Amino acid sequence: MLTRLLLCCVLAAVATAAQAMTLYKSTDANGRVFFSDQQTPGAQAFVIQERKVERPILQRPKAPYPQQAYRYPLPWRGGPFRLTQGPNGSFSHTDTKSRYARDIAMPEGTPIIAARSGTVVKTENRQAGRGGDASGNFVRVRHDDGTEGVYLHLKQGSVSVRVGQRVAVGSPLALSGNTGNSSGPHLHFVVQQVSEAGLVSIPYEFNQPVGTLPNFALGN
Ligand SMILES: [Zn+2]
Known part of the structure; x- marks a missing residue:
């Protein structure tokens, strides 16, 4: 859970900071997973590409007639x-x-x-x-x-x-x-x-x- 949270933070930081970035995933002796931007022996590399997020345009349901503000x-x-x-x-x-x-x-x-x-x-x-x-x-x-x-x-x-x-x-x-x-x-x-x-x-x-x-x- 903590790992996921960390990853999310990293990804958020990456998304705002750079177009693409390489992260390295490693696991310590206790089985804990770490992500780092520094390469360490045995670490698994991930290239994080910032994706252009297509924001869905919120379609409001169209009223069958214009709203009467008056x-x-x-x-x-x-x-x-x-x-x-x-x-x-x-x-x-x-x-x-x-x-x-x-x-x-x-x-x-x-x-x-x-x-x-x-x-x-x-x-x-x-x-x-x-x-x-x-x-x-x-x-x-x-x-x-x-x-x-x-x-x-x-x-x-x-x-x-x-x-x-x-x-x-x-x-x-x-x-x-x-x-x-x-x-x-x-x-x-x-x-x-x-x-x-x-x-x-x-x-x-x-x-x-x-x-x-x-x-x-x-x-x-
Ligand atoms: Zn009437």
Whole structure:
């Protein structure tokens, strides 16, 4: 054991000191093994070549979507409200477009504000009740990293932004509603990203629990 340890030390020293080196192994009368860089009679010679160690590149498992460092402030004024369906919710958060969405029950007419800055790229404002589009009235904001925040089931006629408009965190977007495929007044907030398969829902986190009052210090 001691011998092995010594050898390891020698090898480490060799590796840092020289490209190649000859070591001599000898055994004394008690059977103890020694290594030395000095040749002694009867010693067995080893040429130690420093090897180029190919360090394995640590491959981190690739996430199927980019990590979302941004944490979304609650996109409404008032509350506190209740989360009624979270990511992977079996009621309707099962397809690729809505898998990581959150539903927050809130009275119709609750001010909905931008949870992240960006540019409004699409809106719908004219749908009454269930209408023809499951999303109901909505606002879609493209963030600067290419992801999109979508605010669904908004109140008819309440959307106060237009396509191309720049919005900041806390900018008013619309009032909450109960339009489209909605079983009660609520906001469906989802973050999506364009992929080969079209728009896909990606995970996101709010910066505080849904059931708390919005952080008014942030302007919401
Ligand atoms: Zn939903």
